[in-house]
Amino acid sequence: MTMNTVGRPTRPEGAAAGAEGFQSLTGARGLVQDEPLIFELGGWTKTGVDLPDVTEDADDLAGLTRAGLELPGLSEPEAMRHFVRLSQKNHAIDLALYPLGSCTMKHNPRLNEKAARMAGFADLHPLQPVSTTQGALALMDRLAHWLKTLTGMPGVALSPKAGAHGELCGLLCIKAAHEAAGQGSRRTVLVPTSAHGTNPATAAFVGYTVTEIAQTADGRVDLADLEAKLGDHVAAIMVTNPNTCGLFERDIIDIAKLTHAAGAYFYCDGANFNAIVGRVRPGDLGVDAMHINLHKTFSTPHGGGGPGAGPVVLSAALAPFAPAPWVVSGEAGLALAEAAEGEAAQAFGRMCAFHGQMGMFVRAYAYMLSHGADGLRQVAEDAVLNANYIKARLGDVMTPAFPDGPCMHEALFDDRWLDGTGVTTLDIAKAMIDEGFHPMTMYFPLVVHGAMLIEPTETESKRELDRFCDALRALALAAKGNDDKDRFKNAPHLAPLRRLDETLAARKPKLAWRPETLAAE
Amino acid sequence: MRFTKDHEWVELDGDVATVGITAYAAEQLGDVVFVETPDVGKAVKAGDAFAVVESVKAASDVYAPVSGEVVEANGELAGAPETVNAAPEAGGWFAKVKLADKAEYDALMDRDAYEAFLATL
Amino acid sequence: MRYLPLTADDRAEMLGVIGAPDIDALFADVPSAARLPGPVDLPRHAGELEVERELAGLAALNRAAGAGPFFCGAGAYRHHVPATVDHIIQRSEFLTSYTPYQPEIAQGTLQVLFEFQTQVAGLTGMDVANASMYDGSTACSEAVLMAKRVNRRGKAVLSGGLHPHYAATTQTIAHAEGMEIVRLPAAIDAEAAVIDAIDDQTACVVVQTPNVFGVVTDVTKIAEAAHARGALLIVVTTEAVSFGLLKSPGEMGADIAVAEGQSIGNALNYGGPYVGLFATREKLVRQMPGRLCGETVDADGQRGYVLTLSTREQHIRREKATSNICTNSGLCALAFTIHMTLLGGTGLQQLARINHARARELARAVAGAGLEVLTPRFFNEIAVRTKGPAAPLVERLAAQGILAGVPFSRLDPHAGLDDVLLLAATETTTSDDIAALAAALKAL
Structure with a gap:
């Protein structure tokens, strides 16, 4: 036989010493690199983008231009490494269970990403003539139809950009409805002690006073306390259902009835809609307004803290006050009501520039179609x-x-x-x-x-x-x-x-x- | 030194009351990271929120224990909020208030009463 | 269902462990009147191919901006985004992570936010920036509310050059907070008109440069006038690429600079998601809304990053929070930071000069076609006067395959500026595009 003994050992040698206390010489931990800030990587005059020369100077802007701009640049391979190294310091839903309660960290289908990047959606300007965006408007209209059908609510405002923005939108609808009915003196919002911090923050933002409702020993709204605190000074209650203890509010229909009997509206925080989607319609419970976190229930990616999307479904009483813009049907197909006039004459205003988180609408709609x-x-x-x-x-x-x-x-x-x-x-x-x-x-x-x-x-x-x-x-x-x-x-x-x-x-x-x-x- | 159930202390020097939060409160808050003291000249009523103290995880209002006019605020705390933890009932004072009604001061708890109150918590 | 891992056997076994007879038992707390007996009236589930086909069908009903000559701006701009950007933001670790509440396993997101904040501060010429807002318009309204917190005054003055959607958003939000909003009439080159509206109750003045008509303004004098009356100056920018060429808001005396960051790293997306930039002076940082990332050390003394000053935020302060905002625009901020890192300061300056040069070429061509250019000093966008209302003209040109900008009446139908058309050019605009537009305008 010929014997080739050259080469490396093929099983580990040495004592079974643990990693405890071991330090690399460079600060790296194997695959996890020690990565400085871009400002420490030395590229103060570098750029990773090849651009054509400019022959024209900016003489028409004399006195209006800046002297310099001190920000580092990296070549493409350096930039790729920098961000990939950083990415490896993050936990992710694609890596393992991510059980953050009330955040609904579920799988994000990549089909949704692919759809959102179709040129007909991603490369579409919000102010192109609506005649050139009929598919986008149709998608918004269909998404609205799904949201309304799943919640049993007749209206929806699509434009809020996140859950808290949706809460704000819902409360502004409520405020506008009270004012239109001569009930503007209602200035109190009742919020259970277990509520998410955005609820009292939003109510205060709108200028309402927050009063807390007690919780029962079994983790639900204390109906007697609610009844005692309701009155003609109350504009709304804000209740999360299922609530932040992960429990369904058994008395939810009574909560709604008591609230309505007192002349107040029922705002439901829909952060936990994932628990009941397809099995319970909030409209059947007596809810007047509810935001839906598309990044929770409908699986648009959380992206390290946004962007989210927080459409608000609305009861018939509140729907006329929804903010512009609205998708409307016109003679030449779909159109947008972008100012508070015509069909949107009672709109309370505008939540943001343009029409909301279209990129999230595409993802959520793809997710809805997939699930059915x-x-x-x-x-x-x-x-x-x-x-x-x-x-x-x-x-x-x-x-x-x-x-x-x-x-x-x-x-x-x-x-x-x-x-x-x-x-x-x-x-x-x-x-x-x-x-x-x-x-x-x-x-x-x-x-x-x-x-x-x-x-x-x-x-x-x-x-x-x-x-x-x-x-x-x-x-x-x-x-x-x-x-x-x-x-x-x-x-x-x-x-x-x-x-x-x-x-x-x-x-x-x-x-x-x-x-x-x-x-x- | 007198105390409130909201864990403020008051020390009187003539008609000027120095106000801070108690050692117990400082301990409960954890590491204090920021203090917002009232503007000099501000008129306060007993029970008004007149300062804010923040730890990493909580922001708390500090209530004026007595009514009067703010005559001095502890400017040191802006750069060294940790003083509230290190010396809550001395260098960590928040503000000095020119007392409007000494009866309000007299009605507050003395140290024994405050400690008895703490024992009930 | 491809997204649901549990099998029927799994479900049966798990119900056994729970001790529940069936799934309905787990919904026992739902009032019986509200339990749906079966699926709602919507289509059943569909395979990936079918879903993709339906969405592609809808996408095909739209005319993509890149399909022909394209000149829309007015707060959203079409720029070239390097392929690297989209690749990195789709990495699982960035795409499918949450707000970095556990900093030990979120240093990737946190370090990027720190880099983002530093870049935004540098671009705007301010001391500190937050970790982003929903978009430019919401950042604008948050800035007005912040001014109220800073000087406890109740009035804001908005210039007539402020993007009408920004003005409407700010009116809606600030009005809800009980503020008085004075919105000056739409005017092409009159940012300084806000000076006359400042009084002792004015919390802030809001000006935009380049403004919605494309006009570039040195706001230094406005800053001086505002500060003399104890008011703050808020400077709005909707085209972030302009930071590569123009004097920064900080350099001109702004107290708060807000901007739409979409132009850097982010697609048009029919209006969202975008990324709001928000920067201010060091001394005002505790009144700033939104998330902030700060540097610190870990138990071993290693440098690291955490969300900080969170006592300003809703989850701690609840009804006393500076804002009700819970999320930022994380992934869009990441895209911004990657693109900005590829550009660097020199690259952004070059890109800005190209944009400006394209707009000059556009202005010459449009003037040559007989239209009056109304914008005296511009970056990459101009307002022109059309013969007759601009909206039908835009429709006619769209039918010819040219997306010929935004009629101002679309943004503000009651301004009496129906014959004003907003036209933008960027590095994506070719000379052929410009020639096609000029020819079509001339032929009208």
Whole structure:
């Protein structure tokens, strides 16, 4: 035989030393690179875009031009590396379960991305003649039809750009309706204590006074307290349903009746519509206005914090006050009512320039068509099933905040199970990072101590749910055990960075890179 | 030194009341990162929100424990909010108020009463 | 269903673990009167091919801007976006992540936001910028509300050159907050007219440069007049590429600079999503709305980034928040930052000069066709007077395959400027496009 002994060893050698305490010489962690800011990469005169020369100078703008513009540029390969390296420091729904309660982190189909990039949608100017945008207007019209049919509501305002913007739109419709009816003296909005912070913020923004409604021991609106606080000074109530505890408001129809009897409107925060889409129509519950986060229920990507889209469905009483623009049918096809006149004469105003988040409309509509009426119903069922499965699998090692009865699309735990362990909700969240999962929503809703709100969504397989539950069970047992709590107190150990000093960031805000930053260091 | 149930303290020097938040409040807030003190010359009524104290996770109004006119604000806190944690009942004072009605001061809790109140929380 | 992983067996097994007889049992809290017995009256699910076919059909009913000569601007501009931008923003880690609430596993998004804030501050000539707003118009309305918080005055004066949609949005929002809005009549070259409307109750004046008619204005004198009366100057820019050529708002004394950032990195998208830029002076930072990313260190002393000063925001301050805004425009801000990083300062300056040169060529051609150019000093957009109302003229040219700009009456039907047409040119506009427009105008 011929023997070639040249080459490398093909199994690991040396002692089985762990990575603990190991430091690379460069600050990199294998695939995770240490990446400076673009301002530190040296490209002050560089550009990664080849542009033609300009023969004409700007002599007509004498005295109006800037002297220089000190911003770095990178060549294309450098820029690609910079941003790809940064991307690898992010968790993502495409990587693993992302169970942020009330955020609905579900799979984002790439078909939707492809559709939104079709030239007929992406390369379309908002002020082209409507005769050249009939397909776009038809898509808006059909999206509106789906939203109205799914919610059982007769009107919809498409233009709000996010959930909170939709809330604002809904409350402005309510305000306009009251004013039109000579009821402008109604200045109070009732909001449950468990509400998302945007609700009171929006009400205050509109100039309303916020009064809190108490919550019952089983996590719902206290009907007696609501009744006591309703009156002819109340403009609206804002209730999230399913609520932020992940529970359906059993008395929702009575809540609506009491509200209407008092002459107020019922604003429903639709952040959690994913739990009931296709199974319950908010219009049947007596809702007057509800925003729909297209980035939640209808799966437009969250993009690291937006863009969102927050169309608002409206009852017949509120629909005439919806802001411009509206899609209307005219003699020559579809058109836009862009000013407060004609069909939109009672519109309360305008929420933004142009017509809303068209790119999100295309994605959401593609998602709706893909699922269909049957699939959307299945979405709600699987979302609720997955949350209840997590609640059942973790209920014996953690403490469900509301153990009796099913939850909807999210399972809420408090921190009683951590009593005496020295481990906090925050520690559990950070330890989950080391196990490869994004933490759940923590310390929200505020009404539950040390809250952990887990929303798996319908796009998780049973295998991924089991992997997640196994990991949390193991963490729960470790937290309750007698071992060193370093696993928790100093977590995360394996993330690109350890826990960050938020106090320092807030006391000495450094919000932009500056050349002197380098000089000082 | 006198105290309120909202965890402000008041110390009287002649008719000028120095106001701050108590050590208990500073501890509960966590690391203070920002303080907004009232403008000098502002007239305040007892119970009015007249300053803001922020930690990373919470923003709280500070209520005027007594009525009067703000005669001085602690300008040091803008650059060194951590003083509120380090010395809440000394260098971490918020503002000085020229007292309008001494009876309001007399009606506040003394330290023993405040500590008894804290024990009930 | 391709997006739903659970099988019928999975569902049965999971119901067993839960101890529920069927799925309906999990919806037991829904009042029986409100339970839908079956799917609503909408089509059933469809395969990827069918959905793509339907959407492609709708897209085909639209005339894409790139299909022929194209001159629309008025707050949204068609620019070339490098392929790299769209590739990076579609990476899973950016596209499918959420607001960076867990900074240890969101440094990618956070560092980009820090870079974005620094770029925006540099472009606008201001000290600090936030992590973006929904769009330019909402940024404008938020700036007016911020001015009220800063000097506790209740009146805002809007120039007649402010984009009418921005003015309407600001009127709607600021009116809801109880502010008085004085909107000066639409005027082509009269930004300085706001000076006469400033009084001791004026929180701010809002001017735009280049304004909706394309007019470039040095607002330094307006800043001085505003500051002399204790009012803030808010400078609006709807064409961000102009920052590459024109004096920055900061240089001219703006207290708040807001802009539509769509031009850099983002497609036209029929009006959204876009990205609002918002920048101000250091001393006003705590009154600034929206998210902010700041630098800090981790437990090991490594540099890192976090969302900061969040006590200004709704999830903590609730009804005392500076704004009700919850999201920013993260992915559009990312696109902006990537494109801006590729351009660099030198590239953006070059791009701006090209835009300006294209517009000069356009202005000459249109004047040669017999139309009066109304914009005395412009960047990449001009207003021209048409013979007769502009709207039907635009329709006629659209039928000939030329998207000949935006009739001002589309933005403001009651301004009495029905014969004013807004025409924009960018680096995507060719000499052939301009010649085709001029020929068509001449032939009318």
